[in-house]
Amino acid sequence: MTVTAKANVVIYTKPMCPYCVRAMELLARKGVAYTEISAAFDDAMREEMIARSGGGMTYPQIFIGNTHVGGCDDLVALDRAGKLDALLGLAAS
Incomplete structure (x- = not known):
């Protein structure tokens, strides 16, 4: 079951990224x-990711x-x- 947060x-991702898969x-x-945005080979999406994250260049970059x-x-730590x-x-269960 999928719920809408x-x-x-x-999530900005790249192919074959185990951290992206884990997140x-x-x-x-x-x-x-x-929403998954594959940014590794799309210059515009990569630039958007870097700008939104304040310079983050590693994958994934996650926004809530x-x-x-x-x-x-960071997601796992939260x-x-x-x-x-x-x-x-999400409501507490």
């Missing part, structure tokens, strides 16, 4: 829909609403700290 989730799997386990979360490790669901706008 109150915040729009966007998307975490969101999928939570049932959260997200207007908040730049960072990468996969989840482990119990802060991710609130940021996503």
Whole structure:
């Protein structure tokens, strides 16, 4: 079951990136829909990613609403700290 998070989730990815896969799997386990933007070979999308993230050039770059979360490790850390669901706008279970 996929739920719509109150915040729009966007992930900039590149092919064959295990960190990208891990981040998307975490969101999928939570049932959260997200928009994946493959930016590695699209100069315009890569420039957009770098600008939105304040210079972040590694993959993935994750945004929840207007908040730049960072990468996969940052997303996992938010989840482990119990802060991710609130940021996503999900109800506590």
